[in-house]
Amino acid sequence: xxxxxxxxxxxxxxxxxxxxxxxxxxxxxxxxxxxxxxxxxxxxxxxxxxxxxxxxxxxxxxxxxxxxxxxxxxxxxxxxxxxxxxxxxxxxxxxxxxxxxxxxxxxxxxxxxxxxxxxxxxxxxxxxxxxxxxxxxxxxxxxxxxxxxxxxxxxxxxxxxxxxxxxxxxxxxxxxxxxxxxxxxxxxxxxxxxxxxxxxxxxxxxxxxxxxxxxxxxxxxxxxxxxxxxxxxxxxxxxxxxxxxxxxxxxxxxxxxxxxxxxxxxxxxxxxxxxxxxxxxxxxxxxxxxxxxxxxxxxxxxxxxxxxxxxxxxxxxxxxxxxxxxxxxxxxxxxxxxxxxxxxxxxxxxxxxxxxxxxxxxxxxxxxxxxxxxxxxxxxxxxxxxxxxxxxxxxxxxxxxxxxxxxxxxxxxxxxxxxxxxxxxxxxxxxxxxxxxxxxxxxxxxxxx
Amino acid sequence: xxxxxxxxxxxxxxxxxxxxxxxxxxxxxxxxxxxxxxxxxxxxxxxxxxxxxxxxxxxxxxxxxxxxxxxxxxxxxxxxxxxxxxxxxxxxxxxxxxxxxxxxxxxxxxxxxxxxxxxxxxxxxxxxxxxxxxxxxxxxxxxxxxxxxxxxxxxxxxxxxxxxxxxxxxxxxxxxxxxxxxxxxxxxxxxxxxxxxxxxxxxxxxxxxxxxxxxxxxxxxxxxxxxxxxxxxxxxxxxxxxxxxxxxxxxxx
Numbered sequence: 001x002x003x004x005x006x007x008x009x010x011x012x013x014x015x016x017x018x019x020x021x022x023x024x025x026x027x028x029x030x031x032x033x034x035x036x037x038x039x040x041x042x043x044x045x046x047x048x049x050x051x052x053x054x055x056x057x058x059x060x061x062x063x064x065x066x067x068x069x070x071x072x073x074x075x076x077x078x079x080x081x082x083x084x085x086x087x088x089x090x091x092x093x094x095x096x097x098x099x100x101x102x103x104x105x106x107x108x109x110x111x112x113x114x115x116x117x118x119x120x121x122x123x124x125x126x127x128x129x130x131x132x133x134x135x136x137x138x139x140x141x142x143x144x145x146x147x148x149x150x151x152x153x154x155x156x157x158x159x160x161x162x163x164x165x166x167x168x169x170x171x172x173x174x175x176x177x178x179x180x181x182x183x184x185x186x187x188x189x190x191x192x193x194x195x196x197x198x199x200x201x202x203x204x205x206x207x208x209x210x211x212x213x214x215x216x217x218x219x220x221x222x223x224x225x226x227x228x229x230x231x232x233x234x235x236x237x238x239x240x241x242x243x244x245x246x247x248x249x250x251x252x253x254x255x256x257x258x259x260x261x262x263x264x265x266x267x268x269x270x271x272x273x274x275x276x277x278x279x280x281x282x283x284x285x286x287x288x289x290x291x292x293x294x295x296x297x298x299x300x301x302x303x304x305x306x307x308x309x310x311x312x313x314x315x316x317x318x319x320x321x322x323x324x325x326x327x328x329x330x331x332x333x334x335x336x337x338x339x340x341x342x343x344x345x346x347x348x349x350x351x352x353x354x355x356x357x358x359x360x361x362x363x364x365x366x367x368x369x370x371x372x373x374x375x376x377x378x379x380x381x382x383x384x385x386x387x388x389x390x391x392x393x394x395x396x397x398x399x400x401x402x403x404x405x406x407x408x409x410x411x412x413x414x415x416x417x418x419x420x421x422x423x424x425x426x427x428x429x430x431x432x433x434x435x436x437x438x439x440x441x442x443x444x445x446x447x448x449x
Numbered sequence: 450x451x452x453x454x455x456x457x458x459x460x461x462x463x464x465x466x467x468x469x470x471x472x473x474x475x476x477x478x479x480x481x482x483x484x485x486x487x488x489x490x491x492x493x494x495x496x497x498x499x500x501x502x503x504x505x506x507x508x509x510x511x512x513x514x515x516x517x518x519x520x521x522x523x524x525x526x527x528x529x530x531x532x533x534x535x536x537x538x539x540x541x542x543x544x545x546x547x548x549x550x551x552x553x554x555x556x557x558x559x560x561x562x563x564x565x566x567x568x569x570x571x572x573x574x575x576x577x578x579x580x581x582x583x584x585x586x587x588x589x590x591x592x593x594x595x596x597x598x599x600x601x602x603x604x605x606x607x608x609x610x611x612x613x614x615x616x617x618x619x620x621x622x623x624x625x626x627x628x629x630x631x632x633x634x635x636x637x638x639x640x641x642x643x644x645x646x647x648x649x650x651x652x653x654x655x656x657x658x659x660x661x662x663x664x665x666x667x668x669x670x671x672x673x674x675x676x677x678x679x680x681x682x683x684x685x686x687x688x689x690x691x692x693x694x695x696x697x698x699x700x701x702x
Contacts, residue, residue: 052538052554090539090554092701101701134701141691144699153558154697161558170558179557188699193526193692225698229612230547253547256565256611307565382569385512414534448535 048094056086058176058419058444064115065438067429068334068341073116075344075358076436079123080114084444088178097138101148103131105178131207132181142190149181149206154223154234155249156261159317159375159394160367162299163247163263165219165238166202168367173392173405176419176444180207198223213273213288213365217241243268257307264300269293270323272365275332281353282343284336286360290323298322303375312380319373324366330399333369334430337361369432370398386411394433401427401434417446482591485602486583488627489620492649493580493663494682498523498690502532503577504681507570511675516569520577523690525612527578528700529568544574545695547612552700559700570678571643571668575614577680582606582620585613596621596630628661633671641671653687 060082064073087106093099109125134148153170155161161170171179183204189197200223205216221238236247244267251261270293273286290297303317325333340357343350377392391406407421421442427434487495494501498521505516517533531540539554549566552559568574586606594603601621608616617635622628632645651662663682670676693699 052535054555088555099701136699138693142693144693151557155558156561158560171556172558172560175553175556178555188696190692190696193695196696196698198698223698227545227548227697232545232548251548251561253549253564257563259561259563261561305561305563307563309565311567313563313566382514382567385507385509385514411536414536417536446536448538 044095045093048092050092050094052090053449054088054090055447055449056088056176056444057084058442059083060440060442062440063438065425065429065434065436066115067435068338069358069362069435071341071344073113073118075341075355076362077113077116077118078437079111081112083110084108099136099138100134102133103181105129105131129207131178144186144188146186146188147184147203149183151179151181151208152184152200153179155263156251156259157249157263157301157303157317158315158377158392159301159319159373161249161263162265162301162319162367163234163236163249165221165236165240165245165247165265166200167208174421174442175407176421176442176446180209182206182208194227196223196225198225213360213363214271241271243271259305261304262300262302264298266296266298267323268296270297270365272323273360274325274364275329275336277332281350282336282339282357284332284339286333286336286357286364310380311382312378315375315377315379317375317377319368319375321366321368321371321373324371324398325369326371327398330370333361338430368396370396372397396427396432399427399431401425401431403433415448417448419444419446482588482602482604483583485622485627486586486588486604486606486620489622489629490580490583491655492628492661493647494522494578494685494687495581495583497687499685499687500690501685502683503529504683505569505572505678506681507572507678509570509676509678510673514569518577521690521694522578523695524581525578526695528694529577541700542568542574543695543697543700544578545697549574550697550700559697571670571676572678572680573614576666576668582618585609586618594621596623599630600624601630626661628663643671644669651682651685653685655687 062078062080064070064076064078066072070076070078085108088103090101090103092101106128107126111123111125113119113121130149132149132151134146134150136144136146138144152166153161153164155163158172160168166182167179169179182202183206185201185203187199191197200221202219217240219238219240221236223234223236225234226232230253231251233250234248238245238247245265247265249261249263251259254260270290271288274289275284276287276289277284299322300320301317303315305313305315307313336357340354340361343354344358345351346354374395374397375392379390381388383389388409389406394403396402403423403425405421405423407419410418412418423437423440425433425437425439429435500521503518503520505518507514515534516531516537518529519532520527520529525546527544529542531537541552543550543552543559547564549562549564550559551562564574566574568577586608588604589607590605592603594601601623604620604622606618606620615634616637617639619633620629621631623630628649629647631647633641634643634645635641645666645668647663648665649661650664652659653662654660662685665682666680668678668680
């Protein structure tokens with residue numbers, strides 16, 4: 001495993017060096033006198049290399065919710081204050097038919113705890129890693145083969161993308177934090193201007209944190225996309241651990257101002273954890289009880305956007321989350337979570353059982369816990385050529401909890417941007433949005449070179 | 450009786466002949482009109498495909514804004530990548546007919562946007578793509594006119610369907626140079642909302658012949674006269690743009 005990790009790091013270093021050398025050569029060869037290298041190659045390198053650098057510094061203040069999921073912040077041990085500095089260079093080298101890109105990252109983080117067993121603690125953390133990289137070969141004008149670490153996203157919806165079997169988070173709720181990449185091999189074939197077929201395999205979890213129980217499993221997916229005059233549709237057939245899923249999405253430009261869209265997935269059974277009463281010491285436990293079910297589970301999202309004459313866009317989405325817990329299951333879930341929380345501070349086996357139970361309840365494998373959700377969003381960009389605003393309300397229709405979030409960016413010239421984000425969660429401690437954080441506020445600066 | 454029938458028959462025959470003769474020049478003229486429009490389109494990028502850089506300077510409500518875009522366009526499809534200033538570099542706008550997506554660096558997911566969303570200032574998303582007035586609009590009426598003393602054809606154009614950027618356009622084409630010099634853009638309700646003038650200081654080779662090519666478009670709001678958006682077209686290359694350029698799956702982030 002270590003060997004594999006080392007090997008992977010070496011490959012990445014070689015890959016990065018190739019891009020850097022390409023870029024360095026493109027810059028220096030202009031002044032040099034090397035007649036061996038053809039002028040056309042130099043021109044290709046010069047034209048093909050590009051780099052961007054973004055530097056972000058931000059601070060986060062958040063208040064952990066004192067819930068049964070995280071009693072007195074002793075389980076999740078979330079810091080109250082976080083200060084962060086991130087360097088995000090993006091490197092690209094395009095030399096037809098080959099395209100290379102890499103997104104190496106460096107970050108420095110400082111945390112202060114104010115709640116729970118780590119109260120008063122401080123910690124510095126630093127990390128250097130490659131979040132995404134890609135090598136893509138154009139085999140023919142309509143055939144592309146690629147391998148690399150990517151955060152592969154698709155679909156029209158804002159709240160989340162149920163048609164995507166690889167990633168649960170689409171990054172739309174906090175655009176200032178990058179989503180981690182996963183390792184993919186992809187083959188994209190474009191037989192017609194309206195049709196595209198992709199074959200996708202995830203070969204490693206990469207930097208992506210897995211949702212749900214169990215180790216990483218390879219997913220094979222076949223994606224077929226159609227784009228019409230004012231509509232588009234895709235289906236995604238995927239297989240994980242010999243279980244098949246059918247994802248789908250589509251959209252329709254109804255008029256200049258109105259978009260209608262939908263997205264969903266249909267699977268046999270569910271790999272998520274479900275609460276079940278049993279004879280264990282807590283009286284119930286989290287189990288993969290629907291893993292081998294033949295019953296079809298579906299997630300369906302429908303949404304619409306309306307762009308106002310004054311340029312703001314309102315979006316409304318409804319989600320039916322079939323695999324989510326019904327009222328009875330939710331009752332048992334909160335009971336077992338409460339008992340896990342009570343056992344957490346006990347010594348010995350009981351404490352370990354509490355720890356394990358809360359790990360499972362925090363990461364059930366479900367993107368949303370319950371069945372019905374509504375999201376209302378308003379976005380307006382380029383106000384007075386400087387300001388972008390985003391506001392979103394997400395309502396859990398089953399337990400009444402909600403989340404309000406907003407962010408604003410303010411341009412301070414061509415390179416500097418001030419940004420701020422706020423999230424407030426509403427609902428009692430035994431509700432979905434009331435379980436982790438009461439609020440979170442973020443303020444930062446982004447410098448783009 | 451027979452005489453009456455013959456008279457009616459003759460009158461009908463004369464009417465048909467007269468109608469045909471009346472329509473004949475109009476039909477010929479319509480063909481010519483489309484040809485003139487096609488020539489004017491050619492000078493504004495309508496070919497098998499075009500790649501160019503567009504510098505946009507916009508003044509809106511007293512606020513000015515500058516953007517540089519690299520655009521690849523073919524027919525109703527276009528991909529625009531913002532290359533300056535630094536804080537918008539890497540943003541991408543993909544238009545596939547009436548379907549549009551916007552992608553930003555740092556965000557993994559491209560989001561669908563509606564055609565109503567403006568590009569910048571007075572420029573519509575459709576303004577950065579190549580112009581295909583001959584294909585997108587019907588000629589309602591033509592007349593003679595002039596712009597700055599230069600003799601022009603004045604075309605009254607109506608959008609064939611909702612794929613076109615504008616519902617109705619009045620378009621002045623130079624008789625001598627066969628290039629569009631001025632345009633007025635109208636809403637569905639018939640209200641003029643912006644005007645544009647065009648300059649052609651670039652040159653491209655089309656069918657092995659040099660051709661005047663658009664270098665500047667100045668868009669002025671008809672409602673707020675001080676709102677002006679100027680688009681400078683640079684580094685134009687007429688070339689075939691493959692489908693893969695307009696493919697969302699291959700949009701490099």
